[in-house]
């Protein structure tokens with residue numbers, strides 16, 4: 001038997017799950033982002049710090065995200081559209097899930113590609129009250145080359161949705177508070 | 182001074198009565214305290230049309246097999262009550278006695294009940310795994326709401342559509358019955374266990390039983406916690422019911438009820454995935470049966486047909502539905518148990534029915550000792566084992582190595 005290596009330390013994840021059973025407080029994380037308006041519909045968001053395991057934590061380095069709108073929106077296109085960031089989140093979360101579940105199930109992955117399409121009727125954001133602002137639906141298509149049967153690959157993808165934070169955040173309502181400080 | 186007895190069994194459902202069966206065969210002096218009548222749960226907490234989802238030939242209790250004319254049939258509630266009543270013959274049951282408190286004493290336990298106090302050396306908790314219907318709290322909803330404990334018959338609900346929340350055995354059965362009565366029915370579907378009634382011409386539970394899946398021991402189950410939380414299978418006594426038959430009958434499927442906001446029920450957009458998971462799992466189960474039987478070709482179930490655009494919102498104030506049926510599961514009630522054996526989620530901590538408190542035992546909980554533990558035919562092994570353990574402890578030959586051996 002060859003050992004599976006998808007580069008995911010599943011043991012560490014399983015150990016964490018065990019450890020957090022006795023310490024639910026440590027499982028409470030807060031993710032943070034700070035956004036600054038540049039000009040027009042262009043803004044820059046930076047992410048560095050978060051809270052978790054009972055203490056302040058930080059990423060190895062700060063990441064900067066530019067958000068803008070494309071020229072067809074009469075904008076300067078200095079970065080991707082905010083709603084596209086949701087696709088980034090969804091695709092990367094599901095892909096991470098596929099890798100982790102595959103590792104846990106002893107399935108070697110050779111390549112994984114996810115294509116995400118979100119259908120959006122922009123009349124909503126332009127003020128048409130009968131049209132929703134956000135996506136009408138989102139479709140993710142995975143192309144996976146792995147040492148496993150088609151059923152096992154389907155099961156990987158299904159399980160990764162079941163455990164995905166972003167899939168949950170997009171498919172279920174979340175209470176959002178917006179305040180002026 | 183409280184009266185004394187060696188062992189108190191709490192509850193006269195089939196589990197408590199099975200405990201009594203083995204206690205009697207070992208001549209251990211005991212009483213079975215029951216707040217209602219024998220088979221109280223079947224008498225008072227079930228709906229009119231319910232039939233067992235296990236076939237008659239599986240209705241086996243210690244020393245009492247089904248011996249009626251229809252081994253492949255499914256018992257009505259009247260028949261189940263009769264079956265359990267017959268099993269109670271000779272058991273020292275005190276009915277109408279509610280156990281209000283159990284606490285530890287030097288010698289064992291003090292059991293306080295509506296009929297007075299009893300001192301005993303051991304207690305077997307057989308009070309049931311399904312004492313309280315679980316109802317998620319979404320605040321004031323402005324519609325009529327029932328749990329499976331209050332629901333009896335479609336005619337007893339106010340006129341109008343019904344939102345059934347939960348698609349396990351109870352939810353699919355009630356959705357089918359309500360739809361057949363001519364009502365508009367919306368079924369909110371979360372994670373569920375799909376199971377076809379028959380596989381290769383036999384009852385699927387024949388496969389569960391014969392292949393040994395149901396006999397799998399709790400200490401051989403890979404993820405025991407998960408196995409203990411598994412939703413009941415989408416099965417009904419006799420009829421075929423799954424999400425496809427419900428769709429064909431005109432029931433509208435929606436995702437898991439995620440929130441209620443501004444008077445609208447909001448459903449998860451993850452319906453397709455919970456259905457894929459259930460389909461994959463059901464097909465894997467059937468493949469497992471075939472493998473066991475040495476059959477190499479495979480039966481693949483028709484995939485669950487998910488609506489192209491499942492509805493995400495239902496306005497509860499629009500009059501579309503008048504009633505919500507919460508088929509969202511059940512939990513045990515241990516409010517009377519004053520012994521520290523519950524975990525932080527209120528579940529009883531035990532190792533195959535043996536708790537960490539000497540002399541305190543449990544029966545009738547999910548996957549207590551085997552996958553089949555909560556079913557009628559699952560009680561025999563469990564009750565025998567628990568009573569053996571209890572007897573060994575009483576006889577004084579008990580030593581710690583026994584309690585630690587699995």
Ligand SMILES: Cc1cc2nc3c(=O)[nH]c(=O)nc-3n(C[C@H](O)[C@H](O)[C@H](O)COP(=O)(O)OP(=O)(O)OC[C@H]3O[C@@H](n4cnc5c(N)ncnc54)[C@H](O)[C@@H]3O)c2cc1C
Pocket residue numbers: 191192193194195196197214215216217218219220221222223227232233234235278279280281307308309310311312351511517544545546555556557558
């Ligand atoms: C809707 C439904 C359908 C089911 N269908 C099937 C099926 O088809 N086949 C199958 O094999 N299994 C089925 N089961 C599972 C199982 O067989 C039943 O739950 C069964 O009732 C469990 O038996 P029990 O003896 O463990 O508990 P119960 O039958 O609930 O008995 C517990 C007894 O304890 C009494 N009690 C509780 N608290 C106290 C107290 N404080 N003081 C005194 N008495 C107390 C109760 O009144 C009750 O009589 C079903 C369960 C449900 C909920």
